[in-house]
Amino acid sequence: MKQARILLVEDEFIIARNIQRDVTDLGYQVCGIAATGEEAVKLAAEKKPDLILMDIMLAGEMDGIQAAHQIGIQCAIPVIYLTAFADKEVLDRAKQSSSFGYLIKPCEQRELHAGIEMALYKSEMEAQLRKSEERFRMVADFTYDWEFWIGTDGRFIYVSPSCERITGYSSEEFLADPDLFTRISHPDNLTHLKDHLNQNMALGRTEIEYRIVAKDGAVKWISHCCQPVFSSTGAWLGRRGSNRDISKRKEMEEELLKSKKFEATGILAGGIAHDFNNLLSVIQGNVELAQEESPPDSLAAEFLREARIACYHAKGLTQKFITVSAGGMPVRATESIGGLIRDAVLGLADSSARAEYLLPKGLWPVEIDAVQVRHALHNLLENAAEAMPGEGVIRITAENIEAAEDDVTIKPPLPAGKYVMICVEDQGIGISEENIHRIFDPYFSTKDRGSQKGMGLGLTIVYSIVRKHDGYIRVSSTRGQGTRVSVYLPVLNK
Secondary structure (H helix, E strand, O other): OOOOEEEEEOOOHHHHHHHHHHHHHOOOEEEEEEOEHHHHHHHHHHHOOOEEEEEOOOEOOOOHHHHHHHHHHHOOOOEEEEEOOOOHHHHHHHHHOOOOEEEEOOOOHHHHHHHHHHHHHHHHHHHHHHHHHHHHHHHHOOOOOEEEEEOOOOOEEEEOOHHHHHHOOOHHHHHHOOOHHHHOEOHHHHHHHHHHHOOOHHHOOEEEEEEEEOOOOOEEEEEEEEEEEEOOOOOEEEEEEEEEEOHHHHHHHHHHHHHHHHHHHHHHHHHHHHHHHHHHHHHHHHHHHHHHHOOOOOHHHHHHHHHHHHHHHHHHHHHHHHHHOHHHOOOOEEEOHHHHHHHHHHOOOOOOOEEEEEOOOOOOOEEEOHHHHHHHHHHHHHHHHHOOOOOOEEEEEEEEEEEOOOOOOOOOOOOOEEEEEEEEEOOOOOOOHHHHOOOOOOOOOOOOOEOOOEOOOHHHHHHHHHHHOOOEEEEEEEOOOEEEEEEEEEEOOO
8 A cells, every 4th residue: 555645844843753753653654844834835846745734833924824725726735734722713714725634732643643544535535526527527518518417406516618609608607697597598488498497306307499598689499408316325416407509400490391381382382273274264265255245345345354354363373373383493594683683673663662772793693594583583572662661762782602511690501602692671560570480381471361462472482483493591570670581592503
């Protein structure tokens, strides 16, 4: 067994020699003797002893407690205080210095032996605990997910640094404010989260998904997994858990769901368009024949003219169905976006809204179906104009965008590549949070139904056209301030 090395700090020569003899008789090695605090600090750094026996009242400017504090800063060496004075003030100072023992001089060899053994054992246990904690922190601190441990009092024992990447709040903020964990929960998910945290500990490992509002105001989806922690004796030690940011996965699931919905709608729309066209041809043919048999100035002729106009409008609706369905695949050619935007703006001539556009030089060429994209832009501008019942300005901009694989500035992230981004921004009433995720749904509309107000297919068609061009569309809106629609069309890679 390794012989423990002990540094003795005592300014009385005779007492120092007596303690040295007792320590040696007990089987320990005295690696040095210091008479002042300054000398003790120096020898501790040089000798690196396993234990220090420190007299509190020392000659010189530094007493034993000050010397122990200085040694503790430089190296973790356990200290046992030796003193002939046991007054409360000295005892309180000794306690604050985290000593490993406190012996009154003169002490029996038996008491000295017990004090040294207890201090060495405590030091060994603390060293093992530090190593265990260091291993735990080395693993937990470098995990990508937000790890945490909540004690039995509801306060955090540990929060991994990843929490700041996900929430914007540092681990120190969570440790100082235990309510921050639930306070950043999205209001719609707060009750669900609290019910989960208050559940019976016997349930074991549980998982939920909920939303948080990060420090910068961003809403993120969290996959939360936690379980109770028990000691070897069965005592409850709190709750360990892990939070993972699944916002990107949720956005991809939403896009996939939307694509499947459009696929189903497209199949339905294609069938309706085919049957409707057949019926429409019969109706239109009979109306034209009836017009030929009716006197031009008769009331019947007037009714037939109105019926024929309605047939033309019905043909336009059929074309919308075809665009949404798989049958409306684009016939692509290399085009300049600038010209299409100018053509679409001309369609607002009868609107009270005023259009302003900024089209920089050097926009990358895109391979598109000009008729379809022009139609999509027209629908976007028409929708923006209708969002401003009075006068207002619609701003149309375009710019070149190069998205990196890990670009988090675009939500949801685009596949890496080059795009031309077209933005249509209005000053209208905006879209409520509950409706913004439904605006591309077929037949969803906040406008009045009727032949003059439309059937809610305008934005559906925009989405369908953009996706058929392998593009992406993003919408952001603030109630009372307006809406911004961004369309990303991939650049011709030639």
